[in-house]
Amino acid sequence: MSDQSRPPLPPFDREGALSKVRRAEDAWNGRDPAKVALAYTEASRWRNRDLFLTGRPAIADFLAAKWAKERDYRLIKELWAFAGERIAVRFVYEWRDARGQWFRSHGNENWAFDADGLMAERHASINDVAIAEAERLFHWDRAGVRPQDHPGLSELGL
Numbered sequence: 001m002s003d004q005s006r007p008p009l010p011p012f013d014r015e016g017a018l019s020k021v022r023r024a025e026d027a028w029n030g031r032d033p034a035k036v037a038l039a040y041t042e043a044s045r046w047r048n049r050d051l052f053l054t055g056r057p058a059i060a061d062f063l064a065a066k067w068a069k070e071r072d073y074r075l076i077k078e079l080w081a082f083a084g085e086r087i088a089v090r091f092v093y094e095w096r097d098a099r100g101q102w103f104r105s106h107g108n109e110n111w112a113f114d115a116d117g118l119m120a121e122r123h124a125s126i127n128d129v130a131i132a133e134a135e136r137l138f139h140w141d142r143a144g145v146r147p148q149d150h151p152g153l154s155e156l157g158l
Helices: 014-030 033-037 056-069
Strands: 040-048 051-054 071-083 086-096 102-113 119-131
Parallel strands (some): 040 119
Antiparallel strands (some): 040 051, 102 119
16 A cells, blocks of 8 residues: 555455445535545546546546536435446436526446556546426535435435
8 A cells, every 4th residue: 555545445345335435425525626636546537428537637627617617516426336446336416507507417437446546547427407496305514525314316216
């Protein structure tokens, strides 16, 4: 393990994969681009929708722009599958735009990690659905960690 490692480390067992997914969810809900980018390798490769990125600086810039646009962002991730150094997740997040229109974004991610537990690849497919504010399902008071008693995606029927 190096001084930059991010446990749990591959190969992942179920507990380690669940922990990795929840840690990623918590970090993204914190909306700190520089901090989140540290979970990725220096040369991490991303596909996010139709955008291709390489490296931590590009990831941090992307996240800063994303969270400036996606206001009141709340994310829930759920483990889908894992094997060796790979994890697949499904996720849903809710946000509103500058005009106040709410959206629910549904997606899937495929992750590959290096030996130090840093994400070397991220492939994300995402679809946005406009919703009314009354349709929102993600309710917690502060940015950051989803409370342990808040339902996950399966419990919410998503």
